[in-house]
Amino acid sequence: MTRDQLIARFNLKQLVWQDNCLNNGQSLRPSAVLIPLVERNGTVNVLLTKRSANLRHHPNQISFPGGKYEQTDQSLRMTAIRETNEELGIAIEKIAIFGQLPSHQTITGFHVTPYIGFIDQDYQAIVDPGEVAELFEIPLNQLLTNSDHFSLMIYRKKVMHQVYFKPTSGKAIWGITAAILEQLKRLLH
Numbered sequence: 001m002t003r004d005q006l007i008a009r010f011n012l013k014q015l016v017w018q019d020n021c022l023n024n025g026q027s028l029r030p031s032a033v034l035i036p037l038v039e040r041n042g043t044v045n046v047l048l049t050k051r052s053a054n055l056r057h058h059p060n061q062i063s064f065p066g067g068k069y070e071q072t073d074q075s076l077r078m079t080a081i082r083e084t085n086e087e088l089g090i091a092i093e094k095i096a097i098f099g100q101l102p103s104h105q106t107i108t109g110f111h112v113t114p115y116i117g118f119i120d121q122d123y124q125a126i127v128d129p130g131e132v133a134e135l136f137e138i139p140l141n142q143l144l145t146n147s148d149h150f151s152l153m154i155y156r157k158k159v160m161h162q163v164y165f166k167p168t169s170g171k172a173i174w175g176i177t178a179a180i181l182e183q184l185k186r187l188l189h
Helices: 003-012 076-088 140-145 176-188
Strands: 029-040 043-051 066-068 095-100 110-119 132-139 150-156 159-168 171-174
Touching: 003 029, 003 095, 003 176, 029 076, 029 095, 029 176, 043 076, 043 140, 043 171, 066 076, 076 095, 076 110, 076 132, 110 176, 132 140, 140 159, 140 176, 159 176, 171 176
Parallel strands: 029 110
Antiparallel strands: 029 043, 029 066, 043 132, 095 110, 150 159, 159 171
8 A cells, every 4th residue: 555545545434433441530641642654665664663661651662652742732733743753853844644543541541642644754763762762664564464463351440441462573562552553454444
């Protein structure tokens, strides 16, 4: 699937997503992530990070760039762009957001809004080592079609949660990142 095909398919479909994590009365922190896509030779790749081991939330996990909304952000969309710039050092003008997916509530108390956009293939990344241990690309098609993907029901804080797992290319992608990829898969198929 090319960049133009992906954007056309995304814009033509509607998605209703059942949020599988209930906040159980807790206050949720607004946040946003970017699903950064890069087109190389007619193939769309997803740019992912492995979070630093020193982070308080979700250390060593595979994730999208993103983070908490700050009052200086004009919108959650700007949060996703700002966080991508801060974590990966990718220039803001190299980021072209074309859509948004429905929000998720996480077990850990975040209300996450995912945005999707393309990063210029000639991007120069300068990762913040305090936040990112590794930066890599995986073909989107691999993430959308892998038959090894699965989900489990997990009981936590007196609530059942569906947790997605998408082991791909030797990477253990799970949790909110895998749930967002599952959401994107359902939208595009």
